[in-house]
Amino acid sequence: MTHLDITRRNFIVSTAAAGGGMMLGFYLPSAAQAANIANNPWERPTAKDGQEINAWLVIDPDGTVTVRVAQSEMGEGIFTSLPMIVAEELQADWKAIKAEYADANRHIKNNNVYQRMSTGGSGAVRLSRVYLQQAGASARERLKEAAAKDWGVTRADVAAKDSVLTSGTKRGTYAEFATKAAQITLDKEPAIKIPDQYTFMGTSVARLDTPLKVNGTATFGIDVRLPGMVYAAVMAHPIPGGDAGTRAQRTLKSFDFNAIKARPGVIGAYELKPQGDTTSGVQPGVAVVADTWYRAKTALGLMPIQWEMGPDVAINSNGLFDRMRKALTEPGAAVSRKDGDAEGAIAKAAKKIEGVYESPYVAHACMEPMNCTVAITNDRVDVYGGFQNPPGALSVVADNLGVQPNNVYTHTTFLGGGFGRRSRNDEVRQAAAVAKLAGKPVKMVWTREEDFRQGTHRPMAVTKFQAGIGADGMPTGLWIRSVQHSITAHSRPEAVVNGLDNGAIEGFRTNVYNIPNQYVDMHIRNSHIPVHFYRSVAVSQNIFQIESFIDEMAQAGGKDPMQYRIDLTKDLPDYQLVLKTLKEKSGWTTNLPKGTGMGIGLSVAFGTVVAQAATVSVTRRGALTVEKIVCALDCGHLVNPSIAEAQVQSSIVMGLGDATIHEITVDKGQVVQGNFDTFPIIRMNQMPIIETHFALTGGDKWGGMGEPALPPTAAAVANAIFYATGKRVRSMPFSHTDLSWS
Amino acid sequence: MALNLTVNGKAYSVDVEPETPLLWVIRDSIGLTGTKFGCGIAKCGACTVHIDGAAAKSCNTAASAAVGKAITTIEGLSADSKHPVQVAWTEIDVPQCGYCQSGQIMAAAALLSKNKRPTDADIDAEMSDNVCRCGTYQRIRQAIHRASELA
Numbered sequence: 054m055t056h057l058d059i060t061r062r063n064f065i066v067s068t069a070a071a072g073g074g075m076m077l078g079f080y081l082p083s084a085a086q087a088a089n090i091a092n093n094p095w096e097r098p099t100a101k102d103g104q105e106i107n108a109w110l111v112i113d114p115d116g117t118v119t120v121r122v123a124q125s126e127m128g129e130g131i132f133t134s135l136p137m138i139v140a141e142e143l144q145a146d147w148k149a150i151k152a153e154y155a156d157a158n159r160h161i162k163n164n165n166v167y168q169r170m171s172t173g174g175s176g177a178v179r180l181s182r183v184y185l186q187q188a189g190a191s192a193r194e195r196l197k198e199a200a201a202k203d204w205g206v207t208r209a210d211v212a213a214k215d216s217v218l219t220s221g222t223k224r225g226t227y228a229e230f231a232t233k234a235a236q237i238t239l240d241k242e243p244a245i246k247i248p249d250q251y252t253f254m255g256t257s258v259a260r261l262d263t264p265l266k267v268n269g270t271a272t273f274g275i276d277v278r279l280p281g282m283v284y285a286a287v288m289a290h291p292i293p294g295g296d297a298g299t300r301a302q303r304t305l306k307s308f309d310f311n312a313i314k315a316r317p318g319v320i321g322a323y324e325l326k327p328q329g330d331t332t333s334g335v336q337p338g339v340a341v342v343a344d345t346w347y348r349a350k351t352a353l354g355l356m357p358i359q360w361e362m363g364p365d366v367a368i369n370s371n372g373l374f375d376r377m378r379k380a381l382t383e384p385g386a387a388v389s390r391k392d393g394d395a396e397g398a399i400a401k402a403a404k405k406i407e408g409v410y411e412s413p414y415v416a417h418a419c420m421e422p423m424n425c426t427v428a429i430t431n432d433r434v435d436v437y438g439g440f441q442n443p444p445g446a447l448s449v450v451a452d453n454l455g456v457q458p459n460n461v462y463t464h465t466t467f468l469g470g471g472f473g474r475r476s477r478n479d480e481v482r483q484a485a486a487v488a489k490l491a492g493k494p495v496k497m498v499w500t501r502e503e504d505f506r507q508g509t510h511r512p513m514a515v516t517k518f519q520a521g522i523g524a525d526g527m528p529t530g531l532w533i534r535s536v537q538h539s540i541t542a543h544s545r546p547e548a549v550v551n552g553l554d555n556g557a558i559e560g561f562r563t564n565v566y567n568i569p570n571q572y573v574d575m576h577i578r579n580s581h582i583p584v585h586f587y588r589s590v591a592v593s594q595n596i597f598q599i600e601s602f603i604d605e606m607a608q609a610g611g612k613d614p615m616q617y618r619i620d621l622t623k624d625l626p627d628y629q630l631v632l633k634t635l636k637e638k639s640g641w642t643t644n645l646p647k648g649t650g651m652g653i654g655l656s657v658a659f660g661t662v663v664a665q666a667a668t669v670s671v672t673r674r675g676a677l678t679v680e681k682i683v684c685a686l687d688c689g690h691l692v693n694p695s696i697a698e699a700q701v702q703s704s705i706v707m708g709l710g711d712a713t714i715h716e717i718t719v720d721k722g723q724v725v726q727g728n729f730d731t732f733p734i735i736r737m738n739q740m741p742i743i744e745t746h747f748a749l750t751g752g753d754k755w756g757g758m759g760e761p762a763l764p765p766t767a768a769a770v771a772n773a774i775f776y777a778t779g780k781r782v783r784s785m786p787f788s789h790t791d792l793s794w795s
Numbered sequence: 796m797a798l799n800l801t802v803n804g805k806a807y808s809v810d811v812e813p814e815t816p817l818l819w820v821i822r823d824s825i826g827l828t829g830t831k832f833g834c835g836i837a838k839c840g841a842c843t844v845h846i847d848g849a850a851a852k853s854c855n856t857a858a859s860a861a862v863g864k865a866i867t868t869i870e871g872l873s874a875d876s877k878h879p880v881q882v883a884w885t886e887i888d889v890p891q892c893g894y895c896q897s898g899q900i901m902a903a904a905a906l907l908s909k910n911k912r913p914t915d916a917d918i919d920a921e922m923s924d925n926v927c928r929c930g931t932y933q934r935i936r937q938a939i940h941r942a943s944e945l946a
Contacts, residue, residue, distance in 0.1 A: 128891030128929045259888055266893030267881045269829015269869035273894060276828035284823070317812060345811075347819035420833050420841060420894040420928045469831070469894030470928050501834045695888055699934070703891055706930025729838040734926040738919035743933055 089151045089261040092270045095464040098151045104231035108166045109188035112231035116216055118145050123155040123167035124177040125441050127471030129759045130696035131177045133260045137692055138182055141253045142189030146216040157443035157463045171442035173476055175659035175757020178692050186245040194243045199233035200225055248690050257695035274438035274466045277426040284346035285487045285497040286353040289338035289507050292365050292722040294583035303363030305337045313356045318348035323490040333449050333478045340487045346498050365581040365722040377515035377536040377578050386574035387553035389562045393570035398530030402521025406609045408602050409517045411784040412594035414510040414717035421469020422504040425484035428494035434461045439468035441476035449478045453485040473586035477509055502727040510717050511587035512538035514594050518602040526610030530570035533561045539577045540584050560595030566621040589658055589760040596656045600768030614653055615641045627687045627750045631662045634748035635685035639666035643776055652772025654765030661688040661756030667769035671777045675793035679741040689754025701745045701762040708766030710735045713787050798858055803871025813859035818842045820858045829869040829897045840925030843898035844868050850905035869897035880904045883942035891929035899925050903939050912943055
């Protein structure tokens with residue numbers, strides 16, 4: 054067990070490299086035991102005879118405590134970490150804790166009782182910890198008050214520990230006092246614990262969902278089966294996205310149902326009319342419904358379909374990149390940051406350097422293709438699927454079907470990957486439309502090809518950097534102009550003011566380096582390709598770009614890139630701790646034999662500071678192997694170190710894919726990649742060893758964990774490639790760059 | 796057309812076209828949903844099952860080709876999640892989203908059935924057909940070594 058001593062001001066917890074690994078403490082749930090989460094995670098894992106103490110928890114007669122979890126489990130561990138927060142305050146016996154999803158229908162009927170039900174922004178712990186602690190503390194005090202009243206003592210005389218209440222010789226269980234506690238109103242809410250007082254948070258208890266995920270019993274959206282259900286395969290217009298103007302010119306001309314209607318199991322084919330906005334809207338398309346999904350999908354593939362392509366058919370990736378490159382010299386850029394006079398400082402500098410960096414669209418490529426199951430009856434609509442935003446899903450169904458939101462019930466499954474993709478609900482609206490047309494409960498599943506074609510991608514970006522280097526080798530000015538496809542322009546257009554989308558240039562605007570003169574501006578150049586939040590969002594590409602250029606600056610100044618970053622962040626204690634930890638743990642050196650190199654990347658996202666050192670080898674012919682990535686990070690505090698470590702590994706692997714192989718390209722207005730043969734994912738034989746070192750400053754800092762470790766990886770690898778080969782990679786994915794050397 | 800299949804030791808007669816991929820017969824006709832659909836072209840391994848003890852991608856195996864063979868899915872790997880691979884996976888908390896893990900576990904079990912002490916290179920060679928978008932590979936590697944000790 055890794056024990057974290059939370060009382061030390063700064064401490065470092067390291068996890069071993071491959072082969073070692075973190076041992077899990079406390080007990081290990083066995084899959085043979087009663088599950089801690091129901092296979093259908095929207096259902097109560099126990100008989101429904103418990104006493105609800107507040108919206109967050111229910112106590113059963115046998116002492117089981119079921120905690121409601123308002124975020125969605127897509128791998129990040131919320132089904133364990135969030136109940137841990139409640140259990141810490143409740144003083145409940147962890148072995149008695151079970152979990153179920155909070156109910157989005159109740160949430161909307163009951164004044165947003167679960168506060169925040171979307172999952173994103175690395176916010177599960179960061180943004181809900183305080184009210185979850187409060188829910189646990191409040192329940193504990195009400196249980197104590199109920200016992201105090203019964204026993205004729207004061208609440209202060211009652212102790213609560215491991216689900217047992219005691220006072221002198223009196224003793225009672227939480228279950229015995231649950232009904233009475235539910236009737237009690239406290240005069241004032243109890244104070245919640247500060248981290249120094251935690252006795253349970255900070256330990257690596259085993260995930261509650263693991264037993265369901267090692268025997269195939271966890272229900273994902275694609276696994277939902279309803280009585281009388283039929284299956285739908287869909288094909289939306291091959292040109293995705295678009296705005297109202299181009300979408301009006303892009304239509305379904307015809308489809309020939311007669312060609313497939315005699316095929317086995319085929320029930321019907323339906324036109325999907327465009328609906329909703331471009332964010333959660335339905336594209337024009339066709340659905341084929343059959344008695345099995347494979348029959349529906351096969352029939353759809355054989356059905357002749359004619360499309361009117363519209364003007365976006367002229368668009369391709371080269372044109373989109375050229376338009377962004379051209380924008381670098383166009384007037385009217387929106388200024389985001391202006392400290393001093395960067396242009397003047399660069400003009401006067403002893404040395405001036407510049408570089409242009411490019412990043413393509415990237416697909417989320419969740420392992421579970423998008424899907425949703427909808428059952429419509431006279432008085433209610435039931436919607437099943439892997440929703441990152443269940444109230445949002447509920448609302449698009451209500452909107453699509455013209456029913457009252459109160460009568461829509463979402464049932465969130467386990468998510469087979471999310472990474473932002475499952476927060477958009479475009480597939481939910483589409484499934485509702487299909488279910489209405491079919492007049493039966495329908496499970497709609499996208500093919501993998503549809504999943505790529507109708508993806509909502511990480512934006513592409515082109516950025517130009519200029520820097521002035523003083524005689525001492527240190528920077529005198531940094532000038533950045535970034536051309537971005539703006540997510541905000543689609544999702545919240547009112548938030549883009551005078552062409553400025555600060556979210557899109559996070560990482561540039563927000564860099565913390567102590568460089569005296571800095572300037573950042575941007576142009577927005579959108580296309581019809583849908584874009585959406587991808588794990589870590591804008592910094593997923595921007596940190597590659599700026600952190601590579603920071604290395605160029607260090608090299609131009611003759612500086613060690615590690616020491617350079619330490620020197621440029623010297624007033625920031627968390628950066629200092631993270632960088633110095635990384636320097637020590639990675640065995641930092643720029644003095645490796647040619648063909649091998651170490652590189653660094655540094656980032657902050659969602660409040661967590663992360664630095665990584667990558668070690669690579671490159672053959673003379675240019676074959677790249679990423680050998681090792683050492684990561685140091687400061688998220689302030691940890692709820693569950695084992696889960697946090699897994700999120701670091703997960704983010705790094707995704708960042709490594711972005712760096713080296715991920716790319717969505719556009720031809721004839723359409724997404725070129727259709728499956729894992731053309732959009733490869735990092736595989737076991739490409740895995741570096743990953744080492745994680747938590748370098749925590751504690752205090753008030755509570756940074757996110759699900760995303761922040763992604764951004765530095767591409768930069769660390771690119772910078773390592775430079776030291777190995779002398780070649781500076783300025784575009785993602787690196788597979789396009791010839792890395793050979795002699 | 797009726798096909799007779801043996802899945803997890805149980806006989807099933809299913810009415811499907813003979814070319815229907817085994818994956819969809821297992822999931823939709825028989826109702827065992829632990830085996831997952833990821834790509835449909837045998838490029839991700841989420842659909843991995845055992846056919847006569849060897850790992851196979853059920854998404855591009857015609858159901859007719861599995862007639863007369865012993866098909867094992869994740870639900871049939873053990874009755875109680877006590878297969879050494881499942882025990883190791885649980886000890887090390889391998890799964891994140893979990894979607895690919897049935898396939899990973901079936902691939903790892905097939906590897907260990909023919910190679911009791913796989914090296915890292917053996918694991919690279921045998922497990923690289925199974926992709927995990929959550930990037931759980933480091934723990935998968937560790938869990939395979941652990942399962943090898945437990946077996």
